[in-house]
Amino acid sequence: MPHKVPQEMSKEDLKKWLFDNMDSNKDGRISMKELHRALKELGHSFGWLKTFRAFWFSDTNWNGAIDTDSEIDKLITYAQNMWGIKVTN
Numbered sequence: 904m905p906h907k908v909p910q911e912m913s914k915e916d917l918k919k920w921l922f923d924n925m926d927s928n929k930d931g932r933i934s935m936k937e938l939h940r941a942l943k944e945l946g947h948s949f950g951w952l953k954t955f956r957a958f959w960f961s962d963t964n965w966n967g968a969i970d971t972d973s974e975i976d977k978l979i980t981y982a983q984n985m986w987g988i989k990v991t992n
């Protein structure tokens with residue numbers, strides 16, 4: 904079953920949700936492969952191009968994983984734009 908994207912949540916909840924749903928090996932980092940798989944499971948017909956785009960936007964130190972607070976913040980911004988999630992605080 905694909906995961907449902909909640910329409911409204913706090914930033915902390917969104918952060919937790921991203922890691923719960925994307926960080927499949929639970930190493931505290933979101934790899935491009937994990938992001939791609941998660942987007943697919945969410946029912947977004949996101950190909951690799953769109954995954955790369957999200958990564959270019961978020962992976963500011965180019966180490967191939969979303970793993971710092973500032974990168975997570977960027978991914979959260981991107982997630983809001985992609986999915987229209989309303990962040991409540």
Ligand SMILES: [Ca+2]
Nearest residue numbers: 962966968970
């Ligand atoms: Ca990084």
